[in-house]
Amino acid sequence: MTPHTQTRRGSPAARVPQGPTTSTRPRERTAAPRRRIAALRSGLAHFAVFGAPGILIYAWLVLVPIALSVHYSLTNANPFNPPRRWVGLHNYRMLLHDEQFHTALRVTVVLTLIVVVVPNVAGLLIALLLDKRGRFYNAMRSVFFTPMILSSVVVSVIWTRLLDVDGPLNRALRELGVRHPPAWLSDPDLALYSVASVISWQMLGFCVVVYLAGLQSVPGELHEAAAIDGAGPVRRFRAVTWPLLAPAVTINTVVLLISAFKTYDHIKVITNGGPGAGTTATLAFDVLATGFDSNHIGYASAMAVVMLAIACLATAIALRILRAREIDL
Amino acid sequence: MTTLARRSVLAIAAAALVAGPALAGCSTTNTNDGSSDGSGKAGTKTISFLTFETPNLTAAYWDAAIKRVTDRYPDIKVNKLVAPSADGRTNYAKQLRQSGQFPDVMVGVSPAGFAEAGDLYPWSPEELKDFVFPTANPIRGKYYQLPANTQTIPPVYYNKTMFAEAGITTTPTTWDEMLGACARLKTAGHTPFVVGGGKDGFASSMILSGIVSIDVYGRTPDWMTQRRAGKVKFSDPDFTAALAKFADLADKGYIAKSDVSRDYAGTEQAFLDGKGAMYPMGNWFAASADAKHRQDIGVFNLPSPDGRPIVPAYTGGGIVVSSKAANLDAAKRFALAFQLDKTQLDDSVKADGLIPAVKGYTPPADTGPVFNAGYALYQQAVSNSTVVHAFRWETADDGLLPGMTDKVDAAAQDLITGRKSPAQAAKYLDDEWAKAAS
Numbered sequence: 004m005t006p007h008t009q010t011r012r013g014s015p016a017a018r019v020p021q022g023p024t025t026s027t028r029p030r031e032r033t034a035a036p037r038r039r040i041a042a043l044r045s046g047l048a049h050f051a052v053f054g055a056p057g058i059l060i061y062a063w064l065v066l067v068p069i070a071l072s073v074h075y076s077l078t079n080a081n082p083f084n085p086p087r088r089w090v091g092l093h094n095y096r097m098l099l100h101d102e103q104f105h106t107a108l109r110v111t112v113v114l115t116l117i118v119v120v121v122p123n124v125a126g127l128l129i130a131l132l133l134d135k136r137g138r139f140y141n142a143m144r145s146v147f148f149t150p151m152i153l154s155s156v157v158v159s160v161i162w163t164r165l166l167d168v169d170g171p172l173n174r175a176l177r178e179l180g181v182r183h184p185p186a187w188l189s190d191p192d193l194a195l196y197s198v199a200s201v202i203s204w205q206m207l208g209f210c211v212v213v214y215l216a217g218l219q220s221v222p223g224e225l226h227e228a229a230a231i232d233g234a235g236p237v238r239r240f241r242a243v244t245w246p247l248l249a250p251a252v253t254i255n256t257v258v259l260l261i262s263a264f265k266t267y268d269h270i271k272v273i274t275n276g277g278p279g280a281g282t283t284a285t286l287a288f289d290v291l292a293t294g295f296d297s298n299h300i301g302y303a304s305a306m307a308v309v310m311l312a313i314a315c316l317a318t319a320i321a322l323r324i325l326r327a328r329e330i331d332l
Numbered sequence: 333m334t335t336l337a338r339r340s341v342l343a344i345a346a347a348a349l350v351a352g353p354a355l356a357g358c359s360t361t362n363t364n365d366g367s368s369d370g371s372g373k374a375g376t377k378t379i380s381f382l383t384f385e386t387p388n389l390t391a392a393y394w395d396a397a398i399k400r401v402t403d404r405y406p407d408i409k410v411n412k413l414v415a416p417s418a419d420g421r422t423n424y425a426k427q428l429r430q431s432g433q434f435p436d437v438m439v440g441v442s443p444a445g446f447a448e449a450g451d452l453y454p455w456s457p458e459e460l461k462d463f464v465f466p467t468a469n470p471i472r473g474k475y476y477q478l479p480a481n482t483q484t485i486p487p488v489y490y491n492k493t494m495f496a497e498a499g500i501t502t503t504p505t506t507w508d509e510m511l512g513a514c515a516r517l518k519t520a521g522h523t524p525f526v527v528g529g530g531k532d533g534f535a536s537s538m539i540l541s542g543i544v545s546i547d548v549y550g551r552t553p554d555w556m557t558q559r560r561a562g563k564v565k566f567s568d569p570d571f572t573a574a575l576a577k578f579a580d581l582a583d584k585g586y587i588a589k590s591d592v593s594r595d596y597a598g599t600e601q602a603f604l605d606g607k608g609a610m611y612p613m614g615n616w617f618a619a620s621a622d623a624k625h626r627q628d629i630g631v632f633n634l635p636s637p638d639g640r641p642i643v644p645a646y647t648g649g650g651i652v653v654s655s656k657a658a659n660l661d662a663a664k665r666f667a668l669a670f671q672l673d674k675t676q677l678d679d680s681v682k683a684d685g686l687i688p689a690v691k692g693y694t695p696p697a698d699t700g701p702v703f704n705a706g707y708a709l710y711q712q713a714v715s716n717s718t719v720v721h722a723f724r725w726e727t728a729d730d731g732l733l734p735g736m737t738d739k740v741d742a743a744a745q746d747l748i749t750g751r752k753s754p755a756q757a758a759k760y761l762d763d764e765w766a767k768a769a770s
């Protein structure tokens with residue numbers, strides 16, 4: 004076997020340092036780039052087989068529409084009123100003075116806060132109660148997770164009936180002596196909280212499952228050691244369980260944040276953005292209403308781009324805060 | 333990649349997942365592949381037909397109507413589509429258009445917007461010769477929607493038993509008499525009006541539609557044309573007064589604020605169940621009342637200030653045909669046969685209380701008493717020339733701008749719940765109009 008052949012094949016002999024002999028240095032200089040090229044080819048082949056399809060699909064279904072929407076946001080695009088003209092930042096300037104958009108922003112923030120906090124807190128409490136062995140607890144886990152696998156439209160239709168002014172909930176309240184039960188969906192001051200409660204109820208099961216997984220990954224010996232040191236249940240939770248649940252908190256918070264921010268279907272089915280002008284209309288609802296009901300694709304695209312920017316910022320901040328408190332065992 | 337950079341990428345990817353669908357929803361495609369022959373039979377023309385379902389217009393009603401036409405034209409095959417909600421059928425047609433699935437034939441879809449964009453086929457005078465009002469609803473001088481029937485919006489259906497319990501012996505003809513009747517009903521423990529809302533916003537704005545039609549259009553029939561020309565505004569005194577008149581009903585407790593979340597089907601049921609004494613609704617409700625043999629339900633015109641029997645009505649509501657339909661000839665044949673077939677017209681009268689606007693047509697002899705009473709009120713207004721356009725329901729050059737009907741419904745809900753004053757509601761409508769017109 005000639006040294007030349009060994010180098011091309013990248014034999015062990017070629018990779019082992021041979022010492023500062025002048026005769027081998029030129030061969031090493033030519034062999035190194037070839038090895039890099041071979042490694043690069045191999046990497047490219049792996050990428051083409053495993054990475055590229057996913058990236059192409061993501062680019063086609065997400066990145067390209069985003070780029071198109073940024074483009075539309077700088078135009079007066081209206082499919083029913085051609086031609087499309089370049090308007091620069093006009094749509095964004097209009098957003099600054101659009102009371103309806105500001106209302107949608109406020110509604111989205113309130114809804115997001117409720118949907119992030121309530122299922123997180125309630126989910127953790129329920130997970131702590133269900134973190135036991137036995138058929139009953141297994142069954143209860145399934146019960147809490149069931150709403151999560153239902154279509155949000157189905158859930159919304161069911162809750163619309165339940166929360167109707169003459170629905171089962173108010174009938175029950177009347178039976179209990181409440182003469183004027185709340186108008187859950189038609190009171191402008193209450194409707195948003197009613198919808199947020201429905202979404203929280205549906206997301207609760209997800210939080211419970213994630214927290215249960217987190218609780219079951221906490222090593223038992225840490226609890227035992229803490230108990231030996233005299234820590235009570237509350238102290239053990241604060242010192243052992245809670246810090247080790249940090250990854251679960253991160254997952255739940257980010258997923259809830261994203262889910263709440265893009266809320267559309269619940270609003271569409273339960274309140275249609277009302278009662279009245281935008282009392283429960285989220286940004287996503289307003290984007291679709293502006294784009295498809297009023298035909299203002301350009302303006303709706305500007306709203307969507309702003310929504311994207313806010314979502315990016317909120318998610319980045321949440322991740323930065325939550326990841327900082329995660330610890331590795 | 334640094335940790336921070338990795339987190340940023342993760343954040344952006346997550347956010348993109350949030351906003352991606354919304355952004356993608358804004359991307360426009362204007363392709364129209366129409367329909368194609370998919371039956372496998374030589375010579376068969378396939379068309380898509382967008383319908384909508386209500387308590388009156390059930391799936392069985394549409395299926396039977398389609399079958400009558402396809403029996404007559406066996407070469408036509410129909411793919412029926414159903415809008416997700418009755419009130420959202422026009423918006424659904426827009427979504428289908430944006431996604432390149434614009435139906436070949438659509439019923440009850442407002443042509444505004446589609447017509448200007450060249451999406452609809454303009455009917456010729458020859459094709460419209462069988463209709464009573466062939467020049468109804470012009471858009472830039474052309475006619476896109478078959479003027480198949482007239483709907484009065486809204487007559488007031490009332491519960492005779494509740495009226496009797498409140499000591500009301502004759503139905504009100506002036507607005508003052510109407511307020512008096514409401515006061516008596518309330519004293520007798522009955523909620524005067526049943527309204528609705530929720531996903532069917534029109535159920536909130538029925539009374540407002542009637543008041544504006546009678547008070548504003550009654551004095552200025554071309555008010556909406558003037559609004560489009562910028563000569564009048566919603567915040568002008570006459571329109572604001574109409575808003576105030578409507579808000580006054582809610583202020584006095586004649587409309588239950590909690591009703592605005594109830595959908596259309598629930599609203600109709602609420603009236604039938606006796607949740608209120610009066611139900612201002614389009615004349616299509618007559619069919620439902622007659623089908624249930626409700627002898628205790630009567631009907632009268634929404635009163636005008638001075639007692640003149642002004643009847644708001646809308647003639648149109650028929651079929652529109654896509655100008656880009658792959659089988660345009662079949663689509664047109666289907667549309668005309670559907671709208672002019674005597675059996676179908678009779679069915680539409682019985683099922684939906686429609687008043688066919690077809691020359692030589694008379695309703696069948698066995699229609700119910702509620703329909704007959706409403707029909708007589710309309711015929712009287714026609715003979716008195718006191719028919720005006722129905723505000724919010726117009727679909728042509730003299731109608732609201734695209735997207736504005738939802739704003740009217742929202743304003744009506746805000747007036748009912750007291751969230752906006754009449755002046756604020758008028759300003760809201762003007763602001764939304766400016767956005768819609770931009």
